[in-house]
Amino acid sequence: MTSLPTVLITGASSGIGATYAERFAGRGHDLVLAARDKARLDTLAARLREERGVSVDVLQADLTLPADLAAVETRLRDDARIGILINNAGMGQAGGFVQQSAAGIERLITLNTTALTRLAAAVAPRFVQSRTGAIVNIGSVVGFAPELGMSIYGATKAFVLFLSQGLNLELSPSGVYVQAVLPAATRTEIWERAGVDVNTLTEVMEVGELVDAALVGFDRRELVTIPPLHVAARWDALDGARQGLLSDIRQAHVADRYRPEA
Numbered sequence: 726m727t728s729l730p731t732v733l734i735t736g737a738s739s740g741i742g743a744t745y746a747e748r749f750a751g752r753g754h755d756l757v758l759a760a761r762d763k764a765r766l767d768t769l770a771a772r773l774r775e776e777r778g779v780s781v782d783v784l785q786a787d788l789t790l791p792a793d794l795a796a797v798e799t800r801l802r803d804d805a806r807i808g809i810l811i812n813n814a815g816m817g818q819a820g821g822f823v824q825q826s827a828a829g830i831e832r833l834i835t836l837n838t839t840a841l842t843r844l845a846a847a848v849a850p851r852f853v854q855s856r857t858g859a860i861v862n863i864g865s866v867v868g869f870a871p872e873l874g875m876s877i878y879g880a881t882k883a884f885v886l887f888l889s890q891g892l893n894l895e896l897s898p899s900g901v902y903v904q905a906v907l908p909a910a911t912r913t914e915i916w917e918r919a920g921v922d923v924n925t926l927t928e929v930m931e932v933g934e935l936v937d938a939a940l941v942g943f944d945r946r947e948l949v950t951i952p953p954l955h956v957a958a959r960w961d962a963l964d965g966a967r968q969g970l971l972s973d974i975r976q977a978h979v980a981d982r983y984r985p986e987a
């Protein structure tokens with residue numbers, strides 16, 4: 726019998742990441758859990774070892790710090806048992822664009838995009854070589870919605886969707902599965918961390934429901950999984966419109982509407 730791949734989950738100390746850990750442990754996968762809060766990771770790891778009988782390693786890492794990020798990259802490169810990466814660690818945005826500090830912008834973009842990309846890049850060559858493996862990137866429906874007033878956070882999540890689509894095209898011919906998961910408002914600590922009382926939101930999904938749906942998409946090998954989107958054809962229409970737009974891009978000459986008046 727071939728053994729199940731180990732799953733490395735970033736941001737596993739709470740919310741969506743901790744729930745992925747529960748679910749993959751329930752499926753019998755060994756885990757590597759990464760986040761900053763080692764005490765929480767240790768508590769979760771001990772419980773999953775005890776209740777599920779799986780092996781769980783803990784990596785304390787602040788993914789915005791170069792040395793910590795490099796350590797997680799090294800683990801992904803070198804540990805051939807790891808066959809699934811859940812690129813989940815992320816943070817929200819408190820306040821509008823003019824309220825952001827330079828350091829806050831840097832941290833948000835580094836965690837939500839740079840770290841996620843570097844971790845995928847660390848593991849992808851090994852997955853390609855072994856012609857197996859899965860990379861799951863947690864985006865957000867906010868990446869579709871500049872109207873929501875979270876411009877930097879939304880931009881990072883638009884990046885996650887684009888990156889996932891591109892990686893799917895580049896890696897799937899080598900047998901590597903890439904999934905983008907796009908939650909909407911989900912009851913986790915991300916809201917409180919960004920200074921928002923989650924109870925003031927009109928509709929919120931429970932985290933177990935979100936992750937179970939994401940895993941339905943995972944098991945189907947879906948590229949883009951949007952659990953709160955009730956009309957699946959909306960996504961197909963959006964992606965079809967994008968491809969239609971590309972078919973009307975002609976590189977040699979400008980469109981007539983941009984020709985200078987004679």
Ligand SMILES: NC(=O)c1ccc[n+]([C@@H]2O[C@H](COP(=O)([O-])OP(=O)(O)OC[C@H]3O[C@@H](n4cnc5c(N)ncnc54)[C@H](OP(=O)(O)O)[C@@H]3O)[C@@H](O)[C@H]2O)c1
Pocket residue numbers: 735736737738739740741742759760761762763765786787788789813814815816817836863864865866907908909910911912913914915916918
């Ligand atoms: N909840 C929602 O409504 C929602 C909606 C759409 C998308 N998402 C996305 O879902 C993902 C998970 O968020 P969540 O909702 O589960 O929120 P959460 O409960 O706040 O979890 C975030 C996780 O990321 C870790 N983390 C934060 N900063 C980190 C850093 N610098 N280095 C390493 N780990 C760090 C946190 O652990 P430590 O503090 O221990 O480091 C925690 O485990 C994020 O990418 C988020 O953007 C959430």
